[in-house]
Amino acid sequence: MTTLTSEEMIEQGRRFASWGENIYVKLPIVPEGIKALKVLSAEGIPTNMTLCFSVTQAWAVAKLGATLVSPFIGRLDDIGEDGVKLIEDIVNLYRLHGYETAVLAASIRSVEHIQRVALV
DSSP states (O other): OOOOOOHHHHHHHHHHHOTTTTTOOESSSSHHHHHHHHHHHHHOOOOOEEEEEHHHHHHHHHHOOEEEEHHHHHHHHHHTTHHHHHHHHHHHHHHHHTTOEEEOBSSSSSSSHHHHHHHO
């Protein structure tokens, strides 16, 4: 698998964003994706930061202006963690600090996931 550089992500993101106002540029929470987030966010381009597995990652991208963060709750459950608890912790952190980043649960595995996330 080839990993894009931040410059390539920025170039693609700008191109995708030009397609319409309802486009969110999906970026991974890896060093190159964080660099791209800084630029695209400063340009007002909506972003969805994906591959989120921790509160620390979610906190970092919110501070940098991410529009959405997508915690992978099913993958966490796969390794014995409580993915929905991560959603709850992120939502609480964002409320506490007034971050506007929205939380979009990803890697959903069951109806129970949907029900528990809805309650958070």
